[in-house]
Amino acid sequence: MDEYLILMRLDLITKEAQPSPEQMQIYMKMYQDWVGGIAAQNKFVGGTGLSTEGKVIKSGQIITDGPFAETKESIAGFITIKAKNFEEAATIAKECPILRGEGNSVEVRKIVGTDNTR
Template identity: 50%
Template sequence: MNDFLLIFRRDAGFDAQLTPEQMQAITKPWQDWMGGLAAQNKLANSGARLAIDGKIVKPGNVITNGPYVEVKEAVGGFIIIRAASLEEAAELSKNCPILSTGGNVEVRQIVPMQ
């Protein structure tokens, strides 16, 4: 088995537009999907949601605010799953709830450091 990072992207500021009731309604499908991955022993790390604001560190010790407001799509969170191949990891991602709200999932194999 290999580990794969699933990176969840959607429109920047999507969460800020939701009411508490809407946020609660979209949480249940995430719990169900991730619970299903865990039941299959495919969930290696439960990941996390990411805050809207952040900092960008650039060469020369330059630190700026980010992500930038003109960016349409932002990383909203991630998890790590276990799968036999990139194809299997992508198949497991097809039921991700972010897809039903206009987002997407980037699937990347984690290569251990030698």
């Protein structure tokens, strides 16, 4: 089996798009159940959420604050899974609970080694 990254994108900026604390509890339970189902199939490798703060390093050793989300679609987190192929990875990804939110999306990318052995 290969490993795939599922990137979760949603609006982290617009105040109206942010869930209430009660909604957040419901969403987190749905997310935990989804990940638990993947783990039960022995296909969950790992994952985490991401803050909206960070640093961007560019060529020439230039370091700036950021990344600054200029769009409503920000990467909120990711998980890594094991799957037979892209189709299986996409089938798992399409059940991600964040897709229930308007404008949210997930992206599936195969993880490849720098030495092309994966």
